[in-house]
Amino acid sequence: MSGRLIDISQTLRPGLPVWPGDTAFGLDRTWALEPGCPVNVSRLTLSTHSGAHADAPLHYQADGADMAAVSLAPYIGPVQVFDVSACGTRRIRVQDLAGGLAPGVGRVILKTFARFPKDVWPTEFATPDPSLIEALAAAGVVLIGVDAPSIDPETSKDLPAHHAVRRAGMAILEGLALDEAPAGLYELIAPPLKIEGADAAPVRAVLRTLP
Numbered sequence: 672m673s674g675r676l677i678d679i680s681q682t683l684r685p686g687l688p689v690w691p692g693d694t695a696f697g698l699d700r701t702w703a704l705e706p707g708c709p710v711n712v713s714r715l716t717l718s719t720h721s722g723a724h725a726d727a728p729l730h731y732q733a734d735g736a737d738m739a740a741v742s743l744a745p746y747i748g749p750v751q752v753f754d755v756s757a758c759g760t761r762r763i764r765v766q767d768l769a770g771g772l773a774p775g776v777g778r779v780i781l782k783t784f785a786r787f788p789k790d791v792w793p794t795e796f797a798t799p800d801p802s803l804i805e806a807l808a809a810a811g812v813v814l815i816g817v818d819a820p821s822i823d824p825e826t827s828k829d830l831p832a833h834h835a836v837r838r839a840g841m842a843i844l845e846g847l848a849l850d851e852a853p854a855g856l857y858e859l860i861a862p863p864l865k866i867e868g869a870d871a872a873p874v875r876a877v878l879r880t881l882p
Contacts, residue, residue: 681722725863745842750778750859808839816844
C-alpha cells in the first residue's frame, strides 16, 4: 500500500519524561568497538511504560493477559485521529469527536495536546470518559490511543477508563506523539514488543496516510 509514513513514537532517550517515581530510561555500552571487539552492544534500562507504549490487561487486572499473550490484530488497521485538544484537561466525551466516527473504522486515537510536551511530564491531561469508551466499543472500536501518558488522570486510583476498556476487551496505546498527525483517517501500524510477564511494552507506532 502506498502512503506517507508518520512516526508517532517518542524517541527513547536519556531524560525521557516518565511517570513520577517510575524507572528512568538508560542505555549503557556493555561491549564497545575497539581492538579485539568487533561490535557495539548495549544494555537498556527502562519502564514497560516508556514513551509510546501498549498497556496489557495485566496492567490493570490481576489475572489479565501479559504482553506476550495479547492479539496483534487491534494494533494494525484503519484508525481515525480526532483532535480534542480544545477539551483542556477534562474528560473527553462522545460529543467532543468532531464529525463522529467514520464507518468501518475500528481504532480511535485522541490528540489531546495542541503541541506534544516531549521534554516535560504533564501532571494534568485530558482523558476519555468511560462513557466514550463504551460508545466506541458499541460501534466496533477495538483500540483507543492517546498522546497523554494515560487514559486515566495521574491521580486516579480506581482507573474507570482502563476498566471500561477491560469490560469491552479493547486495546490501549498511550504516550503517542501526534504533532505531525492532523485529524483524519490513516492506517495504524503499532505492534507491541512480545515480552512474557510484562504489563506493558514500548511500540514503534506509525500512521500511514491513505490514498
